[in-house]
Amino acid sequence: MMPSDSTTLDAAPRDLADPPVLAARGLVKRYGPVTALGGADFELMEGEVLAVIGDNGAGKSSLIKALSGALVPDEGEIEVCGRPAHFTTPVDARAAGIETVYQTLAVAPSLDIASNLFLGRETRRRGVLGSWLRMLDHAKMRSEAARHLNDLGIMTIQNPTQAVETLSGGQRQAVAVARAAAFGSRVVIMDEPTAALGVRESRAVLDLILEVRGRGLSVILVSHDMPLVFEIADRIHVQRLGRRAGVVTPASHTMTDVVAIMTGAAPAPE
C-alpha cells in the first residue's frame, strides 16, 4: 500500500457499510519551515485498539493533537463516524465523544479525585441552589467518581476526596483513564500511558485499556513501548515523516519489521 493511499490493509477486515469511528485524510500542519504533518491519513475502527507508533518527529503528537482538538490542522479533513467534524478546542472533540488521556495526564494535583473526574463539567445541585447560587453537587460527584473507579476495577482508590497529588503514578494514570472512560462515548486516546510507570504499573494500565475496549470504546494508543503495543493492539498505525507509512497487525509483522518500517529501513507494506 502506498503511504498516501487511505485504504487500510485487509489485515483487519471490516464491514464497508460501517465507516471508521474516527478518520482523517490529508492532514497537514506546518510550524514555520517545519512540516509536522505532511498529508497524514488515519482510520480507527469501532471497538479496536489501534496503536500509533513512529520515531521522534514523525508527527505522532501532532496527529493525536489534531484528532483530540488540541491543534487545528492547516489542511485536511476529520470525520467522526463518517460525518465531517471540525475541532478547534479539546471541548469540541469531547462533545463528539472523543476523550484524551494526555501524557501529562492533565490533572490538577491539589484537587481531589472527584473534582478531577468532573473538571470542566461539574454537576450542579438541583433547584435554586444550583441554578441561582450555582452550587455544586459534591455528594453526587463523589459517588459517581467512586462508581466510575469501581467500574474500571480500580480498587486501590477508595476515597474520592483524596487529593490526586497523594496518589502514586499508576493511580494518577488510573484517575485520568477513568475520567476518559466515564465521559468518552466513542474514542479514548491514550498518549504514552506507560512512559512514566514501572513494569507493574504498566501491566495495570494494559488491563485498563482492555477494560475500556471491553465497553465498546475504540482506543488509540500512542506508545514507544513495543511489547505493550504488540500485546494489546489490534492494528498498528506506523507514522513516518509526517505521514502514515502503513498499517500492520501484530500477527502480520514482527517487532523488528515494524521498527524497520518506522525508521525507513524497510518499505511500507503494500
Add this chain to the structure above:
Amino acid sequence: MGITDIPAMAVAGDNEAAPAPAGPRAGRSAQPATEPPPPAPSPSPVTRLQHLLHARATLGPAVVLAVAIIVFASVSDRFMQPANVSLVLQQVAVVGTLAVGQTIIILTAGIDLSVGAVMVLTSIVMGKLSAEAGLPGPVAIGAGFAVGLACGLINGGLVTRLKLPPFIVTLGTLNVFFALNLWYSESATIRGTDMSSTLLWTGETFTVFDTRVTYGSVIMLVLFAGMGFALRMTAWGRHVYATGDDAEAARLSGIRTSRVLLSVYVVAGLVYALGAWILIGRIAAASPQAGQSENLDTITAVVLGGTSLFGGRGAILGTLLGALFVGVLRNGLALSGVDVLWQNFAVGIFVIVAVALDQWIRRLR
C-alpha cells in the same frame, strides 16, 4: 476547608473501607493500578505533622493566631478589652478585604501589586464625586465600583491577552493608577465631612458584647464567607484552583483558563473598590496618599494564611487568619511598648517562616 480535607493519614496508604488488593477481583493477576501499599516508613511525628498541615492548610495559621492571642492576652491586660478588640477589627477590615482579592489572584499563580493603587484611586473617585460633584452617595459608590471593575479589566486583559506576567502587569498599573489618583485628586485629601453619609457608613459602629463593631468589619466578614462559598461550592472556584495548579492541564480539561483569569482580576477589582469604601469610613476621608503599604500587607496576609505563591493551593479562611494575625501581632506588640520598626521586623520574620513552611509542606509526596 472541607473539600480537599482528606483524612490526613489516608496518604499513608490505608483505605479504611477496603482491604484493597485482595478484593473481589483478586482473580486477575494484575489489577489496574494495584500496587504494593506505599512503603509506610513508620511515620515520624515530624512526617505526621507534615501530612496533617498538608491536608489542612488553615490549621497552621489558626494555631499561630491562637498562640499569639494567648501570649498577648497574658502579657497585656488591655489586649482582650472590648475597646482593643474593636480596634484590631477596624485595623484589619481594610487589609482583610483587599486580601480577598489578592488571594484569588495568588491562587491562579499570579500576584497583584496594584491593590493599593486601585483602592486609593477608587476611594478618590467616590469621595470626589460625592463631595465636589455633589452626586448622591450610592451613585458615587457605584462609580467607584465601575472604576475598580475597569482597573481589574485592564490588569486581567493585559495578563490574558498580551500574556504578560502578572508581576510586571501590576507593577506597571501600580504606577499608572497611582499617578491617575494624584492627578484626579490634585494631591488633595477630601474630608469626610464634605461627603455623603453613605460613604462614611462603613465606619459607623454597633455594639455587641460591649465591643463596638464597624459595619466595615462586618462587610469584610461577609465578603470572606461569600468568597469561601464561591471557591469551594461553585465550578468557578474549582476552575480557579485548577488554573493556578496547572494551567495547561486545566485547558486540556476543557476549562477556558483565559476567561477564568480575567474573571479573577475583575472580581478582585470590585473587591478593592469595596475596600476603598471601607477605607473612607475608617479614616473619615479620601486621601490620595493612603494605601501605600496595602500592597505588601495583603500579600503578607495571604502568605501567612497558608496560600501558596505558586498557585492552586490555599484557602480564603487562611487569609482571614493571616490578616488577623498581622493585626494582632502589631497591636499586641504596640501594647507591650514595642517600637513600630520592630513590629515590621517581626512581621517580616513571620512571612519568611510561613513561606519556608509552605515549601516544606509541599515537598511532601
